[in-house]
Amino acid sequence: MRFDHSFTLYWRLISRCRRWVPLFTLCTVICGASFFLIFSSIGVLLSQIVSAASGSGEPVVLEKVFWYLLMIFMSALLGGFSMSGFIYLEQHIRHNLRMEMLDRYLHVSEPVAAAYPPVEIQNRINYDIPKSTDLIGYLMSGWVFQPLLSGSLSLLLLLFVDWRVALLCVGCSAVSMGVMHLATERLRKLNEAMTEGRSRVVCFLEECIRGAVEIRTFGLHGLFKEKLDTQLADIAEATADYRRLEGIRRSVLTFLADCITIVSLLVLGAFLASRNYIEFSLIMLSLPLSDQIAQAMVAVVNFPAMVREGSPNVERLFEILDLQIEETEKAATRSADELLPGKIVFQDVSFSYGQSLILDHFTFQVHPGEKVAFVGESGSGKSTILKLLLGFYDPDEGSISIGEQVLGKIPLSQWRRQLAYVPQELSLFHRNVRQNISLCLEEGTEEKVILAAKEAGADSFLTKGRSIYEAVLGEQNSGFSGGQLQRISLARALYKRAPIILLDEPTSAMDRNSEEMIRDVIRDLPCDQTVIAVTHRLELTTEFDCLYVMEKGTIAEKGSHKELLEQHGIYASLWEAQKEHN
Secondary structure (H helix, E strand, O other), rough: HHHHHHHHHHHHHHHHHHHHHHHHHHHHHHHHHHHHHHHHHHHHHHHHHHHHHHHHOOOOOOOOOOHHHHHHHHHHHHHHHHHHHHHHHHHHHHHHHHHHHHHHHHHEHHHHHHHHHHHHHHHHHHHHHHHHHHHHHHHHHHHHHHHHHHHHHHHHHHHHHHHHHHHOOOOOOOOOOOHHHOOOHHHHHHHHHHHHHHHHHHHHHHHHOOHHHHHHHOHHHHHHOOOOOOOOHHHHHHHHHHHHHHHHHHHHHHHHHHHHHHHHHHHHHHHHOOOOOHHHHHHHHHHHHHHHHHHHHHHHHHHHHHHHHHHHHHHHHHHHOOEOOOOOOOOOOOOHHOOOOOOOEEEEEEEEEOOOOEEEEEEEEEEEOOEEEEEEOOOOOHHHHHHHOOOOOOOEEEEEOOOOOOOOOOOOOOHOOOOEOOOOOOOOOOEEEEHHOOOOOOOOHHHHHHHHHOOOOOHHHHHHOHHHOOOEEEOOOOOHEEEHHHHHHHHHHHHHOEEHHHHHOOOOOOOOHHHHHHHHHHHOOOOOEEEEEEEHHHHHHHHHOOOEEEEOOOEEEEEEEHHHEEEHHHHHHHHHHHHHHO
16 A cells, blocks of 8 residues: 555656656666666677687787777766756756745645644755655666666677577576565655654754743753754664665675676586587676666666655655645636725624634624724734734634625635735845835835835834845844834835735834834824724724724724723723733
C-alpha cells in the first residue's frame, strides 16, 4: 500500500514538472551515452592491448591509443557539459515549486493557514522542495536512468561481439542486483523520522527566538535547552542510523560489484579461454562494460528505493500544494464600479472556534459614514467580528452584507476592495516606509504617501527629512517605536482610500499623546468614511457615534459614550476602572 502511494506521489511530481521532462531526457541521454563511450573505449583498448601482447592481434600503435584517449576525453567533456543542464533544470524546478507553494499558502483561508505556522512553511520550502527535486534531477538521473542507458548499450555491444561473453557478464553482475533492495523500508522510515524531527526542531527554534525575552526574564534557559537537546538527540539518532545503514549497504554493493564481479569474470574468463570457448581479449573488453551492466541492474532496484525514501518529502510538498484556496475570484455578476458600499449588516450571525461558541445569533448594522466601536472584556468576540467581515472565516449561521452585496455571493477580492484593515499584530514588510504605506501598488505615489502619512499623524516623525521615507522597516536600529509603526500601518489603510476602515486595537502600542492624535485622526476622517474599531482603550471611544459593549458573544449594551455612562452599566464600570488605573 505504502509502495503504491510512493509511486503515486512520484508520478504526480513528474506531472507537475512535465515541461522540464524534455531537458531532463536530453541531459540523461548525453550523460548515459558519454559513460558508455568512455567505458567501451577503455574496453576496446584493453582488448587490443591483450590481443597484441598474446600475439593473436595486430600491434597497438601510439596513434590508435591517442585516438582512443581522445574519445574518452571528449566523452567525459560532453558528460560534464550536460551537468549544466541539470543545474539549470533543478534551479528552475525549485524556483517554480517554491513560488507555487508560497502562492498556495497565501491564498488559503484563515482557518487553513492557522494549521501551518509560517516557520513550518519555511521548512518545507527550504528543505522538502530540494529533497523532492532530487527525484526529478541529477540524483535520480545519475543513480537510475543514466546507468540503465549506459548498461543497456554495453549489453548490446557485448551481444553483438559474443553472446557468451554477454551472458557471462550478466551472470557475474546479477549478484549485485538484490543488494540495493536491502533495508529500503527501514531507510524510508528513518528518512521520514528525520524529516519530521527536523521540522519540529525548526518550529521550536523559532519559538525560542520569538520568546527570547520571556526566556531571559523567567530564567527558562535550562528548560528550553533540555527540550532542544532531546529533540536534537532524536534527530541525531535517526540520522546516524540512516547514514550507518546506507553506508553499509553501499559498501557491500561496492565490494560485490567491483570485487566479486571482476574476479569472477577474470577467473571464469581465463578458464573458458583455456578451453578455447572464448578469446581472453573479449574478457578484457567486458571488464569495464560489466561495471555498467552491474550498475544498470542495480538501478532497477535503486528506482523504487529512491522513490520510497523521498516520498515523505514529496508528501509534505503536496500537502501544501493541495490545500483548498479561498475563492476570491468567482465570476462576478456586477462590475466593481457598480457595487457601491452601503449599510453593513450582521444578521443573526453565529460563529464558533472548534467547540467554543464566540458569537451567538449576533445582529448589528452600521450606516455609511458611521463610526462604531466594539468594546468589552478579552474573549468576548470583538476581533472575530472584523475577521468575519473580512471574509477570513465563514459564519456558522446568518449572513453578512454591505448594501446589496452578500458575503459569499460575490468575489472575495471584490468584497475586500471596499475594506482597509489595521490588524492588532502589525505586519510591516522588509521594505522602506514609502513602499510599506503604498504596498507598491502603483508607481509615482509620493504625494499620496505623504498625504496618508499626514492623515495618520505619522508626518510628525517622517517629515524630519525626505530620506525618512526611504528608511527600511524590519532592520535593526531602524529607529521607529511601536507607536510609530502603528501609525505607519494606519497610514497604509488610509492610503487605500477604501470606504470602510477596520481598526483592531489601533492604539495598543501607543502612549497617551499618540493615542490622542489617533483620536483626532478618526474624528477628522471624511463624513462618508465608515469606521469599525475594536479597542479596550476606552479613551478612544469618545469620538465614535455608537459603541457596542460585547459580553459572551452578544451585545450587552449599545449607545454613544455619553449614553452608556448614564446607564451606569458594564461600559460605565469599565470606564471608571480605566480612569482609576490611569
